[in-house]
Amino acid sequence: MSLAFDGFYRGKNVLVTGGLGFIGSNLAIHLAGLGARVTVVDSSIAGCGANGFNLDSAAAAVRVVACDIADTEQVRSALEGVDLVFNLAGEISHIHSMLFPERDLQINTVAQLRFLETVARFAPRIRVVYASTRQVYGSPQYLPVDEHHTVEPADYNGVHKLAACHYHTFLTRIGRIDALVLRLSNVFGPRMALSIPCQGFLSVFTARAMLGQPITVFGTGQQLRDPIYVDDACEAFLRAGMAVNPAVRVINVGSPEVRSLKEIAGEFSQMAGLPAPELRPFPDDLKAIDIGDYYTCNSSCQRVLGWVPTTPFRAGLDNTLAYYAGRLAHYLPDHAQGRCPLHP
């Protein structure tokens, strides 16, 4: 974390939804380190990536409430005295959403509506920072992708996450909450779920690197991406929590380092002493929702948050593999990449 945050978070009461998940748990740990009083709300829905072990290093400093954000009564109680909300609860898997669209709608839209209505009623006008995704843009029509780019979600997950984004922005415009939305590029790092192969290529590559299994890439491998290290994503959240009256309420956040999937797979393979990645034809279901090249225009991030992601990809990758070494049993309990709990 490059920034001291000048004591802003010291003593603040902060709620992190989805705080047992990948980014949420990293954020909760950073917040505890900055002196915040952190409450995590998480319902540990199978397939979404919650893992109690994620908070192992901060167990004494973080209060965990097992509840769904759609549970008005429990959320109301958890919101008492809260100064800020980091809203990261959700399902990120595009594949799960295409297999079980109503499940995705329930988790990403219905529950968010109920949660934000609860916030607006019982903790009105507090800052909410929401984890949105590049996924809402669909296939880029130009690069880098800025916030004015047409939204054209490519799958159910994108539609449902976009609806939740619009909840945040319109409720802010009418003065019922005070939200900022971060549209994150692909995030990687410690505490990613490795046992859910439908959570994206960075999770799959990490699992295979840790298990010593050769990595495969679908298609030509030429698709560009800008993977962002999780500490940078957390810094974006922390800065968004502090931004005073920002004129812009939707901010793209990605890494300035752009690489092809094949290059990314190559770096994972090299670090793990694996053979070069193998290219394989796209399975039909994945091809249908593939979006081609994507990388982020960080100019709003620079302007509104005063900063852009800084961790070099290679350093992030080092940290990631170092984290899992010795902790693999907590992420891949069978010492083999898991089958998805949703379609075993």
Next chain:
Amino acid sequence: MSLAFDGFYRGKNVLVTGGLGFIGSNLAIHLAGLGARVTVVDSSIAGCGANGFNLDSAAAAVRVVACDIADTEQVRSALEGVDLVFNLAGEISHIHSMLFPERDLQINTVAQLRFLETVARFAPRIRVVYASTRQVYGSPQYLPVDEHHTVEPADYNGVHKLAACHYHTFLTRIGRIDALVLRLSNVFGPRMALSIPCQGFLSVFTARAMLGQPITVFGTGQQLRDPIYVDDACEAFLRAGMAVNPAVRVINVGSPEVRSLKEIAGEFSQMAGLPAPELRPFPDDLKAIDIGDYYTCNSSCQRVLGWVPTTPFRAGLDNTLAYYAGRLAHYLPDHAQGRCPLHP
């Protein structure tokens, strides 16, 4: 109806969802007149505007199935042998959506997801024409509003209708259905619900004109609108049903005649022999979701559908008031503008 449609609809099996409602019933009657075999599906949810009397003039020619579009089994049965779907089921009231957001989500998003999954599974790749709304754009950033305009819904209804629009477009891109989406401006004409004051200003103005009650306008009355007569909206649907492989899947449709709300209220008042409209301050709940000026760029409509709306506003207004004369008991049973069934 300016077009013979060259027999395209003769003998076609057509399903109209929301076919007891305002636009749906007008469309069903036009389709029956063109020789189509029409099935209407409608669940008559209170507050959405269904009225059995709307199909009175075509009762023998139109089959009515009382079912919710979310009911997979009944929809599957209704879809048997169907060649085209006109998908107009929904709740249009912005005010209802702000009072009962989860109800709006259920009607406009959850039910549409289930309906389209049923279509994709049991009647794959058939043409679906969906009734979307200018509401998804929010406050215009430029005029006239084309389909590239940023979507920034101003209320729950807009968020939920936009999600359903995205279902139609992404399922079309991946080849599971073949949809066209019409983003309609404010529509008026015979068969509007008059007893639901939350359905928009054209319904309110019509009810007051018929009842001989002076019309009031909120704010300065200078907000521009392009009200489209319902027969023109129906022609847009019929043309969209026929469009072969259109490159564009979202089409704005509005009237080329642009007027201020005050002028529109003035024409209603004049036709009904009422005093000039009175201006009143905006109530807070309406002001919060007001979008300012709006009028439509019809160039995609012209290019893809080969036509733009043609009915002069004044002629549409004549037809509208003439329709309700003698039928008012079916639309305002208490001979007073109803209180909304949702918040009496």
